Amino acid sequence: MNRLLAVARLHLMVPARAFGLPWGIVTLAWALSVALFASFGDNGDVVIVGGLFSLYVILFLSAEQAVTRTLSFALALGATRRAFYLGTCGFLAAQALAAGAVLAVLRAVERGTGGWGTRLSFFDVPYLVGGNPVQAAAAYAASLALVCAAGLAAGSVTRRWGTVGTSVLSAAAIVVPGVAVWWISAAGGLAPLGNWLAGQPAFALRTLWPLGFATVLAAIGWTAVRRTPA
């Protein structure tokens, strides 16, 4: 347990990187959006901007670098791969939960202030989140956990199998869902699938399914990391 905490503290060693970078970028994107849409004037429409996407990109890249850059150092300090991976997963999960809570609060403020006074929908991204603040926090956290797990898996595969592995993984990430959709569609299953999805409760779609995929990706990452050389 001590070693897992040590790994988590290793990820937090440079707060400017761990917190400053992602939240700095989000703040910048938000401030630009607010300034821009305030200057356009209110035409009565709710404007949805994709600025929050930047947070997801940065957390993906941070999770990837946690493996490609930090693993070698952690092993040099005597962490085992298992301790490193579990500690990193714990850190990323805690980060997703905390960020989810912060985003839910910001979303509540956004809704309470009429979109920051400019009908801007920056944090309240339709489909991604919905419901009450607790449900929104869970949905944010689950989607952030999913991108972190994807970054972890991508970094782990790069660490173990280099560029070839990453290329194969990227290709698989595109081809496998594509083929699956084609196959389901050829079997005439697309409409039933759509109905089934539509019938899923929002909580399952926004929270449980992303968490399930995150778990699968984290497991893929572990199979790559468990025997990787330093």
Add this chain to the structure above:
Amino acid sequence: MNGPSDPARPSPLDVEGVTHRFGGVLALDGVAFRLDEPGIHGLLGRNGAGKTTLLQILAGQLRPGAGRVEIFGHDPFERAGTQAQLCLVREGQRYPDGFRVHHVLRAAALFFPHWDAGYAARLAADFELPPRRAVTKLSRGMLSAVGVVVGLASRAPLTLFDEPYLGLDAVARQHFYDQLLADVAAHPRTILLSTHLIDEIADLLQHVVVIDHGRVILRADADDLRREAVALTGPADDVEAVVGNLLGTGPGTALARERLGGVARVTVRVGGTAPVLPPGSAVRVEPVSLQRLVVHLTSSPAAPRDGATAAGGAPADADAGTTTTPQGALR
């Protein structure tokens, strides 16, 4: 160093039959040796001899293709208790993004149970490491100094240094050797250091393991190695007569022959036997430095595998080996 091991106090380091391939390249071939006593030990060999691969395997950072590795009685790979006893300082270590020197030291403090923060700070000051400097902005020498500080201040019961001095100037290297000697005396532990700069560190070393082309070709006490070979210099005929006598009567091998006009210099591996000179001989007998011995032993394309060397004795099969030197085969 080959005495029976005490199960209650397992050896810091005990490897047997360690073999490792990278693709088709045989990097290590049946490496076996053991270090029983605390102290500073040298892992010597040329570039590409397999030193770095071996150290990574010893540290559990790489899993060997075959063989047994025991660090304090346990396989170090993925074993947390053993990893806590270990520190490998390797050349070209990567650090996490955004790390400054003081981050590295604080991170080391999180992981090494015997870490001495005060000592680390003193060492960092001695090596003139700016604590706030980003690791990516450090010169080659400063990066090496960071590794040296981490390795020394870790006080790990088994500390492995892989050529830790790259880019360090002579003054800084001397400071490292001084600190190593003083700190190991004050806090006894086992250090295994791979190096090319053998002469600089020869006086510090207790045991020496020489590897070449992935095989251990020599392992012995450093003191014994100082008597392992002699250089005979003088009139060519006289020298050859002494050499012929040496090779004829005992387990000796001529390692190198140099000749300038009528004067010859022959380096002979005598395995501790002092050469007997005829009375009034013009031949001078000089000791051969560890560095020259290693150079002679490893400058051949395929040096012979050496058997176990007893703690106080000569190589068991030195007489059976055929050493090819740049000057040609001699036996």
